[in-house]
Amino acid sequence: MDCTVSPWQSRLLRLVTEGNVSTVETHITPRKSYRDEFLPVDPVSMPERGTDLSDVGRTLRKRWPSAAAVATAVFAGVSFSTVTQTPDYQSETLILLDKKTGVSIAPTVPLADGYTAKDLSTEIQILQSRSLVSKAVAQLESAYSNLSVEDVVRNLSIRQAGDADVLIVSYTDTDPERAKAVLEALGDTYVDYSLERQRSEATNAIGFIKEQLPEAQKELNQSASAIREFREKNGIVDPDTHATQVVGIKQSLEEQARSVEIALNRTQRKYQELRLQVSKAGQNPDIALPTAILSQDTVYQQLATQLKEIEAKYTEESSRFYDTHPVVQNLLRQRESMRQLLQYRSQRVLGSAVGQVDITDISGYGKIQQDLAAQLLEVETELAAQNSQLQSIRLAQAEVENNFEKIPLLQQAYADLEREFKVKSEAVNRFLEKLQELQISEAQEIAPWQILEPPYLPENPVSPNIKRNLLLGLIAGGLLGIGAAILLERTDQRVKGVEEAKELTGLPTLALVPRVSAPVIESYRGQNGEAIRYGSAFTEAVRSLGLNLRYLGAKDEVKTLAFTSSTPSEGKSTLTYNLARVLAELGHRVLLVDADMRKPTIHQMIKQPNALGLSSAIATDRPWRQLIHADDSGKLHIMTSGPMPPNPVVLLESQKMSELLQEWRQVYDYVLLDTTPILGVTDAQSVATKVDSVVFVAAIERATRSTVFQSMEILARTRCHVAGLVVNMVDSEHESYYYSYYYSPYGGANGNGNGNGNGHNGNGHNGNGHNGNGQMDDAISRTQDILNDLFRRN
Numbered sequence: 001m002d003c004t005v006s007p008w009q010s011r012l013l014r015l016v017t018e019g020n021v022s023t024v025e026t027h028i029t030p031r032k033s034y035r036d037e038f039l040p041v042d043p044v045s046m047p048e049r050g051t052d053l054s055d056v057g058r059t060l061r062k063r064w065p066s067a068a069a070v071a072t073a074v075f076a077g078v079s080f081s082t083v084t085q086t087p088d089y090q091s092e093t094l095i096l097l098d099k100k101t102g103v104s105i106a107p108t109v110p111l112a113d114g115y116t117a118k119d120l121s122t123e124i125q126i127l128q129s130r131s132l133v134s135k136a137v138a139q140l141e142s143a144y145s146n147l148s149v150e151d152v153v154r155n156l157s158i159r160q161a162g163d164a165d166v167l168i169v170s171y172t173d174t175d176p177e178r179a180k181a182v183l184e185a186l187g188d189t190y191v192d193y194s195l196e197r198q199r200s201e202a203t204n205a206i207g208f209i210k211e212q213l214p215e216a217q218k219e220l221n222q223s224a225s226a227i228r229e230f231r232e233k234n235g236i237v238d239p240d241t242h243a244t245q246v247v248g249i250k251q252s253l254e255e256q257a258r259s260v261e262i263a264l265n266r267t268q269r270k271y272q273e274l275r276l277q278v279s280k281a282g283q284n285p286d287i288a289l290p291t292a293i294l295s296q297d298t299v300y301q302q303l304a305t306q307l308k309e310i311e312a313k314y315t316e317e318s319s320r321f322y323d324t325h326p327v328v329q330n331l332l333r334q335r336e337s338m339r340q341l342l343q344y345r346s347q348r349v350l351g352s353a354v355g356q357v358d359i360t361d362i363s364g365y366g367k368i369q370q371d372l373a374a375q376l377l378e379v380e381t382e383l384a385a386q387n388s389q390l391q392s393i394r395l396a397q398a399e400v401e402n403n404f405e406k407i408p409l410l411q412q413a414y415a416d417l418e419r420e421f422k423v424k425s426e427a428v429n430r431f432l433e434k435l436q437e438l439q440i441s442e443a444q445e446i447a448p449w450q451i452l453e454p455p456y457l458p459e460n461p462v463s464p465n466i467k468r469n470l471l472l473g474l475i476a477g478g479l480l481g482i483g484a485a486i487l488l489e490r491t492d493q494r495v496k497g498v499e500e501a502k503e504l505t506g507l508p509t510l511a512l513v514p515r516v517s518a519p520v521i522e523s524y525r526g527q528n529g530e531a532i533r534y535g536s537a538f539t540e541a542v543r544s545l546g547l548n549l550r551y552l553g554a555k556d557e558v559k560t561l562a563f564t565s566s567t568p569s570e571g572k573s574t575l576t577y578n579l580a581r582v583l584a585e586l587g588h589r590v591l592l593v594d595a596d597m598r599k600p601t602i603h604q605m606i607k608q609p610n611a612l613g614l615s616s617a618i619a620t621d622r623p624w625r626q627l628i629h630a631d632d633s634g635k636l637h638i639m640t641s642g643p644m645p646p647n648p649v650v651l652l653e654s655q656k657m658s659e660l661l662q663e664w665r666q667v668y669d670y671v672l673l674d675t676t677p678i679l680g681v682t683d684a685q686s687v688a689t690k691v692d693s694v695v696f697v698a699a700i701e702r703a704t705r706s707t708v709f710q711s712m713e714i715l716a717r718t719r720c721h722v723a724g725l726v727v728n729m730v731d732s733e734h735e736s737y738y739y740s741y742y743y744s745p746y747g748g749a750n751g752n753g754n755g756n757g758n759g760h761n762g763n764g765h766n767g768n769g770h771n772g773n774g775q776m777d778d779a780i781s782r783t784q785d786i787l788n789d790l791f792r793r794n
Contacts, residue, residue, distance in 0.1 A: 056482065056486065059489045060485055063488050064485070066481075066485055066488055067482060070480050071480065071481030074473060074477035074480050075470075075473045075474055075476075078469055078473025078476070079469075079470060081469075082470065082473075085464045087174070087464065088173065088462055088463045089172065089173060089174070089179050090170055090179065090458055091171055091179040091180050091455045091456055091457070092169065092453075093454055093455040094161070094166055094168060094169075095167045095449050095451060095452065096165065096166055096449060096451075097165040097194075097449055120160045120167065124158045124160070127167070127169075128156060130153060132186075132193060133149050133152050133153055133156065133189075136185035136188070136189040137149050137152055139188070140181055144181070152182060155171055156169070156186075157169075157170045157171070158170075166452065169183060169186060169187070171186070171455075176457055176458045179455075179458060180455045183455035184455055187451050190449060191449050191451070194448045195448045198448070205434075205438050209434055209438065213431045213435070216424065216431055219424050219427075220424040220428050223420050226417050227418065227421060230413065230417060236410070239407060239414045240411065246400060246407065247404070250404060253396055256393050257393045260389050260390045260393060264386045264387065264390060267383045268383065271376070271380060274372065274376045274379055275376065278372050278373070299345055300342065300345045303338060303345060307338040307342060310334050318331075494702065494704050494705075495699075495702075495703045495704065495705065495708060496701065497700065498727050500705075501698045501700070501725060504698075504708045504709060504712070505708060505712055507696060507724050507725040508724040508725065509724060509725050509726075510548045510549070510723065510724040510726050511542070511544050511548060511726050512727045513541040513542065513571070513728045514538055514541060514729075515700070516536065516537070516538045519538055519571065519578065520538075521585075538578075543582050545726060546579055546586060548724075549579075549670070552693060558692040559665045559669065559692055560664065560665060560670075560671040560673070560690075560692045561670065561673065561694070562684065562687045562693075563576045563675065563694075563695050563697060564684040564688070564697070565697040565699070566677060566678060566704075566707035566708050566711040568677055569699075570697055570729070571699050572674065573602060573605070574605070575726065576592065576674040577592065577602060577605050577674075579672065580592040580638070580672050583636075583669070583672075584631065584633060584635035585635075587635065588635065588668075588669040588670055589637075589667070589670075590636050590637070590668060590670045590671075591664055591667070591668045591671045591672070592637070592638045592639070592672050592674070593638075594613065594614065594638075594639065594641040594674050595614060595641065595652065595674060596674055596675055596676045596683070597642070597644050597645060598676055599676070600640060601674075602638060602640055602641070602674060606629060606640075610641060610643070611643070612642055613627055613639055613640035613641045613642025614627075614639055614640070615642035615643055615644070615645050615648070615651055616642045616643070617660060618654055619651060624660060627640075637668070648683050649682050649683055652683055661690055661691065673687055675688075678711045678714050679710055679711060685714060688715065688718050689718055693721045694721065695722075695723050695724065695725075695726055696724070697725075698725060698726070699728040699729040700729045701729065702729060
């Protein structure tokens with residue numbers, strides 16, 4: 001076995017020699033398999049990482065042509081606009097607004113320390129109006145006939161000087177003489193305007209107030225009438241007082257209701273007691289009242305007596321004669337007629353309650369029975385009266401409750417009316433106060449505005465500012481160029497970094513392979529011809545992948561591996577070929593099979609014809625051993641794809657393919673299959689279900705988020721075992737963290753230490769490295785034993 005020590009092995013060796021076995025176990029504990037983790041998150045919903053300065057730097061190095069083009073275009077545009085722009089000259093004049101003019105009603109702005117200043121924004125708008133500007137332009141019509149009012153208004157600027165009653169009037173023009181002349185004409189126009197305004201301002205203000213005052217008083221009277229109508233409509237003077245009265249009535253009704261309820265309960269108990277006494281007297285309480293009434297009716301009693309006599313006579317005669325005898329028949333007719341008379345009389349006396357008594361069984365009541373019935377009738381009447389009284393109280397309570405619920409609305413409406421009345425009353429008072437002030441101010445002395453500083457003749461142009469514009473153009477161009485580069489980078493859906501590839505796949509990382517111009521394994525040979533040290537970062541990364549593959553079968557032996565990717569041109573075939581070489585150089589028997597029958601590339605790498613290969617081994621009876629190509633060492637056997645069949649999936653799904661894989665497992669230590677990309681065709685899916693494990697290759701700046709995510713979904717559906725992720729074409733400048741150890745002293749890249757150890761710098765360790773090849777071999781053997789033991793336990 002090759003005894004070359006990689007940085008990864010050196011780290012484990014150092015941990016073993018220090019006796020920190022638990023640390024070794026921590027470093028080599030495998031992550032959860034893809035089957036356990038299932039699928040990563042959706043790349044569309046995956047949060048974007050923030051952009052820091054290092055990301056901006058890498059983006060600019062990558063997108064510098066676009067950034068430079070945008071920056072150059074912006075700077076050129078600004079420069080051209082600045083150079084071709086006609087220079088402008090600006091002149092200024094200062095105008096003092098005389099403080100003696102007290103007729104102005106301009107609002108004031110509060111300042112610090114309790115001071116106030118006039119807000120001259122209205123004055124400025126008036127001074128910039130076309131009516132005043134046209135008067136100034138008319139004065140210059142003879143000297144500057146091409147001067148228009150629109151040009152003056154557009155180039156005129158008036159602003160207040162701080163908190164003072166001073167206006168700064170400036171005018172910009174391409175002709176400095178004309179700029180000065182325009183300001184002089186405007187100054188004269190503004191002074192004349194101040195005189196005219198001050199003469200008529202007080203009078204106009206007084207007239208305006210007198211015109212508005214009747215309307216304000218009318219609105220005040222309307223507000224007072226609205227309050228009066230509110231009181232008349234609702235029958236209240238003050239909603240608050242009305243609320244107090246309603247609350248009192250509500251409480252009084254509640255007390256009355258409680259009193260009536262108490263009396264009602266007492267009457268109900270008395271009613272129940274009387275019913276009980278009636279029952280004890282042998283009467284039915286439900287019919288006692290109607291029966292007592294009938295017993296007191298003389299007509300009914302006479303009819304009842306006659307009926308009894310007829311009944312007695314009928315009984316006597318029926319014992320003497322047959323039922324058909326005329327005497328018996330006559331008595332029956334008399335009895336029936338008498339019963340009808342009793343029914344008619346009872347209905348006249350009892351009304352609807354006649355159905356409660358048996359008119360044929362009425363006998364005279366005694367004194368006690370009549371008294372009980374009378375008392376029961378009296379109590380029942382009293383009970384009905386109390387129920388009626390309680391119902392009336394409840395209705396009154398409902399009406400009071402309804403009025404009580406309306407109180408908030410009445411209070412709100414009354415408050416709105418009072419507030420409106422107050423506002424309009426204050427408006428009338430302000431008009432009266434202002435009218436008195438203006439009448440006093442009308443008699444004051446009127447003073448015009450003053451020109452504090454006359455306009456000057458400008459000598460230097462105010463625009464364009466060439467230095468400032470060029471500097472701003474340079475800054476804007478740079479910022480827009482950077483922004484364009486970042487925008488292009490952000491809108492690019494390609495995978496840009498190792499961490500992003502990890503997040504998208506959720507797979508353990510088997511290796512990080514750098515981007516190189518010539519992806520070829522490099523090695524230095526010792527005197528005995530064995531490979532003892534690798535030189536490039538690409539070679540070391542492939543070797544690291546080979547070592548990681550040795551520990552995939554911690555529980556189940558992994559011999560057959562399929563390599564696939566999401567899209568073409570991700571370096572999958574090149575990586576598989578170089579990995580096969582590394583495993584062969586490590587002493588393993590390796591078979592490399594080109595299972596990509598649609599676009600094979602392995603035969604080009606080994607510079608062999610593709611006349612026979614995998615398709616021949618599956619479709620014909622030719623022994624597969626006759627179709628392989630062996631390298632010089634005899635450890636590496638390569639089988640090309642062979643002629644392209646009409647449907648490669650049929651061959652890859654065949655039983656013959658499964659038998660070949662089983663036979664290869666018995667012959668070789670590793671069988672590496674270079675398959676098609678997982679997207680687009682189903683060839684790789686067919687192979688993935690037949691091999692021990694699948695290695696997914698994702699190339700930086702080649703694979704996209706969507707294709708990687710779709711590939712993970714397909715692999716999950718096939719239920720194949722995914723060993724891990726190989727990130728290919730990693731830019732060492734972008735991922736310097738992952739490759740810093742490749743050029744550490746462990747590789748012996750820079751040193752004079754040519755001792756037997758071939759390891760550390762000669763000056764640091766006297767050229768002895770780790771005390772010779774013998775001790776190095778022993779240490780590697782101890783490390784290997786510990787690793788095997790740990791993986792057996794896991």
